[in-house]
Amino acid sequence: MRNRLTGLVAAMVLATAAGHASPQVSVSTSQQGVPQIMGDLPGLQGPNTKPMEAGGGLIVGRVVDGVEGSGVSGAIVTLTLAGFTPLRVQADSDGRFAFRALPKGSFNISTSRPGYVDGAAGRTRPGGPGRGVTLTDDQRMGDVEIPMWRFAAITGLAPQK
Secondary structure, eight states: OHHHHHHHHHHHHHHHHTTOOOOOEEEEEOTTSOEEEEEOOHHHHOSOOBOOOOOSEEEEEEEEETTTOOBOTTOEEEEEOTTBOOEEEEOOTTSEEEEEEEOSEEEEEEEEOTTEEOEETTOOSTTOOOOOEEEOTTOEEEEEEEEEEEOOOOOOOOOOO
């Protein structure tokens, strides 16, 4: 019960902090006993809650190491179109990914993987700006390359006295 109240209070604080009136909120418990908060919570759920419309567009690409150029296997690739729920896929062992049945629009594509700085389509340096990918009706794009850079590490032993 305490967890349910904590979640409810957190949701109300987020909604209030976002400048919204007191939201209509209900709390239910899932089959696993984990409380779920449902209702109109703009600060928590955001505007991206409807599924993306189907279309004839296709985006195929590859996630690559920004230094070596080799594929980054297992990277999570996220495709975002304003107003819709993001789509996510996992890159294969060579870093390849594909998104099918896309509507026309301007998409942002980002990547993440432990041990790497997050990547984005059009990014040319770690943490640099990305560039959107625009599709027209039924357009197919097969050359999207997203670089990611490994985090740096310094290793060694302190000198012995």
